[in-house]
Amino acid sequence: MQGIPIIIAIIVLNFFLLNMAEGDAVDVLAGEAGSATPEYMAELRAKFGLDQPLPVQLMVYLKNVALLDLGYSFRHDMPVAQLILDRFWPTLLLMTCTILTAVGFGILLGLLAAINLNTWKDTAISIFALITYATPLFWVGLMMIVVFSINLGWFPTSGMENIAAFHEGWDRVWDIAHHLVLPTITLSLFYLALYTRMMRASMLEQYGQDYVVTAKAKGLTERRITFVHVLRNALLPVVTMAGVQVGALIGGSVIVESVFAWPGLGMLAFESLFARDLNLLLGIFMISSVLVVVVNLIVDVIYSFLDPRIEVA
Amino acid sequence: MSFWKRFARNRQAVLGMIILALVILMAIFASAFYPDDPFRLAGKPLSPPGTSGFLLGSDSLGRDVASGIAHGAKTSIMIGLVATVAAVFIGVIFGALSGYYGGKIDDGLMRVTEMFQTIPSFVFAILLVAIMKPSIESIVIAITVVSWPGVARLVRGEFLALKNREFVQACHTLGMGDIQIMLREILPNCVSPIIVVGSLMVATAILIESGLAFLGLGDPNIMSWGFQIGAGRTMLRSAWWVCTFPGIAILVTVLAINLVGEGLNDALNPRLRERQ
Amino acid sequence: MSDTASNKLLDIQNLSILLPDGADRRYAVEDISIDLSPGETLCIVGESGSGKSLTARAVMGLLPGPKVRVGEGAINFLGEDTTKVTPERLRDIRGNEISMIFQEPMTALNPVMRIGDQIDEIFRFHVSMSAKERAARALQLLTDVNLPDPAGIMRAYPHELSGGQRQRAMIAMALALEPKILIADEPTTALDVTTQAQILKLIKDLQQQHHTGVLFITHDFGVVADIADRVAVMQYGKLVEMGTVHEVLNAPQHPYTKGLIAAIPKLKPRAAREQSKESVLSAHGVRKTFGSTGGFSFFGKKDRVVHAVNDVSIEVRRGETLGIVGESGSGKSTMARCLIRLMDIDDGEIYVGDQEISKLDRKHMRPHRRRLQMVFQDPFASLNPRIRVGQIIAQGPILQGVTKEEAYKRAKDLISIVGLEESAFDRFPHEFSGGQRQRIGIARALALEPDILIADEPVSALDVSIQAQILELLDKIRKQMNLSMVFITHDLRVAAQVCDRVAVMQYGKVVEIGPTAELFGDPQHDYTKALLAAIPGKDWQTEEVA
Secondary structure, three states, rough: OHHHHHHHHHHHHHHHHHHHHHHHHHHHHHOOOOOOOHHHHHHHHHHHHOOHHHHHHHHHHHHHHHHHHHHHEEEOEEEEEHHHHHHHHHHHHHHHHHHHHHHHHHHHHHHHHHHHHOOOHHHHHHOOOHHHHHHOEEEHHHHHHHHHHHHHOOOOOOOOOOOOHOOOHHHHHHHHHHHHHHHHHHHHHHHHHHHHHHHHHHHHHHOOOOHHHHHHHOOOOHHHHHHHHHHHHHHHHHHHHHHHHHHHHHHHHHHHHHHHHHOOOHHHHHHHOOOOOOHHHHHHHHHHHHHHHHHHHHHHHHHHHHHOOOOOO | OHHHHHHHHHHHHHHHHHHHHHHHHHOOHHHHOOOOOOOOOOOOOOOOOOOOOOOOOOOOOOEEEHHHHHHHHHHHHHHHHHHHHHHHHHHHHHHHHHHHHHHHHHHHHHHHHHHHOOHHHHHHHHHHHHHHOHHHHHHHHHHHHHHHHHHHHHHOOOOOOOOHHHHHHHHHHOOOOOHHHHHHHHHHHHHHHHHHHHHHHHHHHHHHHHHHHHOOOOOOOOOOHHHHHHHHHHHHOOOOHHHHHHHHHHHHHHHHHHHHHHHHHHHHHOOOOOOO | OOHHHHHHOOOEEEEEEEEOOOOOOEEEEEEEEEEEEOOEEEEEEEEEOOOHHHHHHHHOOOOOOOOEEEOOOEEEEEEOOOOOHHHHHHHHHHHHOOEEEEOOHHHOOOOOHHHHHHHHHHHHOOOOOOHHHHHHHHHHHHHHOOOOOOOHHOOOHHHHHOOOHHHHHHEEEEEEOOOOOOEOOOOOOOOOHHHHHHHHHHHHHHHHOOOOOOEEEEHHHHHHHHOOOOEEEEOOOOEEEEEHHHHHOOOOOHHHHHHHHHOOOOOOOOOOOOOOOOOOEEEEEEEEEEOOOOOOOOOOOOOOOOEEEEEEEEEEOOOOOOEEEEEOOOOHHHHHHOOOOOOOOOOOEEEEOOOOOOOOOEEEEEHHHOOOEEEEOOOOOOOOOEEEHHHHHHHHHHOOOHHHHHHHHHHHHHHHHOOOOOOHHOOOOHHHOOOHHHHHHHHHHHHHOEEEEEEEEOOOOHHHHHHHHHHHHHHHHHHHHEEEEEEEOOOOOHHHHHHHHEEEOOOOEEEEEEEEEHHHHOOOHHHHHHHHHHHHOOOOOOOOOO
């Protein structure tokens, strides 16, 4: 439950960042300069109490946030909160698929590498991980588009679905899935490399532990030792890491969504950058932090099931 | 076995060092090879690589891709180094104080690093640069701000572990003061992991910087690899080389740094040998 | 019983184990021949680096990694050579016909599997039994090793058990399929002396029941005296002596064996010395507690409060050595750290001479530091690996205001007093052995010319022969400089040899204190009696060897 003070701290940080930006906070909040009438801006000033001392302003901002009023976006002509809600699901979809792919394949590849230590399989996997880890996300995305969309034509170049086709039901699901492939692969590559290396290292570390010698002395097969004894212990640090990486994943989604025009929060953040819509950006910022806290909570719970030495606090 | 010998045994690390040296040389001598401003329109637009005097082709405005890469190397390396040094400096100070003293100082620092861990660092960097207006200074500051908590956590862990070692306890029995213990007893014993993390951090810094530039948040007056790729997006179908080569440059540089970092790790921690 | 070759369970012939290239010697174990018969206990004794552990591991093919491997020789188990059988046959033998138990109960069990499951898999992989039968057998095994609440232990995880309980569980696993040979690699070294006595008795009882051959690795001759039928002594990978326990222990032939046995502290308490009455260090009503005391516990969990030191009062007189003995958790180490103010006490007073020091802040404590110095336990952790030896020793005086030249000169003098070469001054700690590092630690402590030396288990991490040298050094220094000492140890033999008076601690309290001879000869408190009764090999060497 220490997530709550952190979120509050982040909100406070948000507030100060808002104030750091050039111009009056209301100028920022009103979105593009000139999109609001002077009367509206005076009204906003009064509402946000900008003639009041800073701490009072903070309280007002907190109150507004608690009431889920994150301001208004003139560019999109919608309240920020609503906007974020609309774009939330595509991002969630992308991230869930990415996490499953990255963690799932990462663990698998790391396991393979560790079992086939120092053979060509291990070397190939390690080289793959090494190169992928060094590759910038946006470049991979663009190269994927060049190869698989433009040249091979296997996948669409952008977007989440073919809106003009008006698919319904399972057709629509299939269409979205088709569009999902390239963005998911792009976003998961980096983290796949990370988990692969972590898993491999973790397996190797466990192989050197005393209980493995005991297991051998009991006459157990290599298979049992690897998959029942070592694997269970090796997974623990990787699971912890997965939780930590979620924040980085969100950052990555900004890039991937902008490359593939995926209509999610990341794309929204990218758009708001150019619209100088700082208010929207801050709202997204806060939501993503909340997301991270929630995911970490889930990961903690999962971890406490896996490791009997930890009691659920 | 001395440190350099151990390092040299790792062929990948040596390869990484060579590549890195080449990149650094390219950065230093960029102006010698390509004395003109890389933003200058140098010739026929959209020329494929190897034509019209362009080694790696030109973009839609006729800018020389190769020149951009050479000058971009300067940007990436400089930003990577400066941001990392700053982050390490700040991280070491906070981590050391937190790990050594514990108590309220530690609680405070832990809350702060947790907060930073929760905030998606790239989004935070975007935010900071957007607010401070894109420039080399703001980019360096942004990268430093999102990177120092990682160093702080590492250093805190080391200090926590070392402060209870018997040789540190012995220093207390001799009446040694805290600052001296932290600086001359504990810190020299955690230099290795700091070096390793620092070197890998340079790679991350370069990735962040190029990501920012790609999104249009780079310093508009400075050529950067990310900028090249971002600018080249719209011509993906017609002039694929504008995006491809700068990307390869990033890949190769980051890969080289990672290899060197791993080599350093192996050389500095000889106990962590894999089972053969 | 006729001792024909066919009667032997295990017949190791001319075994050599190779080390990886680049190690300090070629052979870990060189050309040794050892045999074991049913129902007998053979102890392999040696110091660190003797190769005894590797020999034990080689029997079942458990040598670490491909680089450490059997070079020449054969290990015959009932006619089969285990170095040459197929991997399937080897797996068959392991856990089934030959079993092994290890030293560290903490790490030898899989931390994420229940004890019951870890026993269960032995059955699953060797015999066919229904799940119910397996569970019943497992429960019976746990009962046989005298574990309380066997059903609960079946469902428990290793971290929920104590060290002794874990070792019993390991023994249960090892004897599950009634193996012909039990190999025990220092199974009691990490346990308290009272727990050790129980485990040794357990192994002995089980051995008699099942007529098992036991191959017992240890460095402790006391243990050997208690349980062995025959003894094999190893040094630097070679077998230097082998014979019955009476032969080897009472009439050793090889100089190395003779030296080792001579180095073991006898249980004869030292002769009483003339004592002064002046008190140099005293503690009154000292309390130190760990864990949260009070405060609001959100979920109603019990606060885990440990009274590490619970109202302890002791006094050290000039020139005497006061021993504090106890098992782990007794609070003796905590007490030592409280005395030297590495920890602040919660209650009570500590006097150095007539100066009360427990309430002084850092600045005011500093001048008193020089009177009270400490020698630490772990020679590998008590010296800063990045600072040269001369600097390590000179640091203390320099901090106290002595000039650099004077401090360095003092360091050089001390280096020779503790028996090291001059060149040690410029070298780094990692270039020295454990015993040498302990000497450096002693030199560091002496650099400030203290009145009182607190030694926290200074020889526990050392081999027995080195131990004797360090104890001799401490004795020489004590006489030369008229030092008073507080000597913390869990080893009663060492306490008997070194201390004038002994205080016995249990659960944070001093349960008995008195002159060494009286305490050992006529203990009053039950716990003291139990401690003394548990000493391995206490009946051996009570008379002087001719």
